[in-house]
Amino acid sequence: xxxxxxxxPDQITxxxxxxALSDPVRLNYVQCLARELRECPCGAIPTPVAxxxxxxxxxxxxxxxxxxxxxEGTQSLTxxxxxxxxxxxxxxxxxxxxxxxxxxxxxxx
Amino acid sequence: xxxxxxxxPDQITxxxxxxALSDPVRLNYVQCLARELRECPCGAIPTPVAxxxxxxxxxxxxxxxxxxxxxEGTQSLTxxxxxxxxxxxxxxxxxxxxxxxxxxxxxxx
DNA sequence: TTTAATGTTCTATACTTATCGAACATAAAT
DNA sequence: ATTTATGTTCGATAAGTATAGAACATTAAA
Numbered sequence: 001x002x003x004x005x006x007x008x009p010d011q012i013t014x015x016x017x018x019x020a021l022s023d024p025v026r027l028n029y030v031q032c033l034a035r036e037l038r039e040c041p042c043g044a045i046p047t048p049v050a051x052x053x054x055x056x057x058x059x060x061x062x063x064x065x066x067x068x069x070x071x072e073g074t075q076s077l078t079x080x081x082x083x084x085x086x087x088x089x090x091x092x093x094x095x096x097x098x099x100x101x102x103x104x105x106x107x108x109x
Numbered sequence: 110x111x112x113x114x115x116x117x118p119d120q121i122t123x124x125x126x127x128x129a130l131s132d133p134v135r136l137n138y139v140q141c142l143a144r145e146l147r148e149c150p151c152g153a154i155p156t157p158v159a160x161x162x163x164x165x166x167x168x169x170x171x172x173x174x175x176x177x178x179x180x181e182g183t184q185s186l187t188x189x190x191x192x193x194x195x196x197x198x199x200x201x202x203x204x205x206x207x208x209x210x211x212x213x214x215x216x217x218x
Numbered sequence: 219t220t221t222a223a224t225g226t227t228c229t230a231t232a233c234t235t236a237t238c239g240a241a242c243a244t245a246a247a248t
Numbered sequence: 249a250t251t252t253a254t255g256t257t258c259g260a261t262a263a264g265t266a267t268a269g270a271a272c273a274t275t276a277a278a
Contacts, residue, residue: 001274002226014208015131022128023266043224050268055226057266074224074275088212091204099123099198111244111256132236152254159238164256166236183245183254 002076004062004069009088012065017089020064021096025049026057028105030066030080034097039070039077048106066093111185113171113178118197121174126198129173130205134158135166137215139175139189143206148179148186157215175202 021027025047032045047054058078061067066085070077085093130136134156141154156163167187170176175194179186194202 014205014212014214015133015136018127018136018205019131022124022131024124025266027124027127041224049266051225052227052269053267059226060265071225071274074222076225089204089208091200092208095198095200095204096123096127099201103123103197105123134236150254158236160255161239161257162237168256169235180244180255183252185255 002071004071004076006062006068007065009065009084012085012088014089014092016064017066017085017092020060020066021093023057023060024105025054026061027096027100029054029057030061031097031100031105033067033078033080034082039079041075041077043075111180113180113185115171115177116174118174118193121194121197123198123201125173126175126194126201129169129175130202132166132169133214134163135170136205136209138163138166139170140206140209140214142176142187142189143191148188150184150186152184 021030029045029047033040036044042054042058049057058067058069058076062069065081065088067078068081070079080093082093130139138154138156142149145153151163151167158166167176167178167185171178174190174197176187177190179188189202191202
């Protein structure tokens with residue numbers, strides 16, 4: 001049973017969040033997570049990269065404070081830290097997600 | 110008289126904007142630009158890096174579509190592309206700037 | 219107890235990038 | 249015509265990072 005380290009709100013930085021969201025693969029993943037309102041196993045979200053690469057991306061998202069990861073059985077369930085991010089950086093994640101939904105993220109860069 | 114290339118709104122991508130804003134030096138520069146509501150020569154904004162490094166950062170901001178650069182005499186005047194970005198990605202730049210003003214950008218990471 | 223499912227870690231690689239100093243370019247001031 | 253001010257470009261470097269495959273760890277299912 002793997003234990004994951006999550007940054008506390010104090011440790012979350014704006015540049016860290018922006019950097020984590022600036023990768024197309026990661027932003028797309030976060031977009032999918034936002035559509036589902038529940039926790040998701042990685043496998044439930046289609047990704048264009050290898051398993052190990054996705055593991056890396058999830059680590060970046062987790063260490064930036066964007067997602068919460070929890071282990072259950074063989075799967076690791078991921079969810080957005082929406083409320084905490086809203087308190088820390090009001091509107092940022094929401095507007096980014098809205099913008100991402102309007103214009104494609106994966107296709108054109 | 111140097112001529113600068115600016116991306117049209119169509120060419121501006123969300124990930125490109127986020128990436129450009131994810132560097133502390135650049136985000137701090139954009140923050141300063143937002144405070145001044147006029148065009149600024151680079152020199153008017155204090156930066157912690159060398160001249161040539163700043164030139165690189167400004168290029169990144171320009172190519173991401175965040176700033177407009179114009180030459181006048183020996184100085185190059187920079188301003189935010191606020192309206193265009195607001196149309197393309199509503200709220201994104203504004204909320205990021207607001208968040209940047211609340212928590213320090215340069216000091217801690 | 220194997221086997222399958224799910225994900226992590228390690229190693230390697232290619233690419234990007236933040237940084238600087240030196241040299242250069244241009245325009246204004248002397 | 250120098251000199252000064254402002255910024256760009258080039259070359260180099262060190263650090264970061266996105267990618268994948270192979271090996272491993274853990275839990276569930278057969």
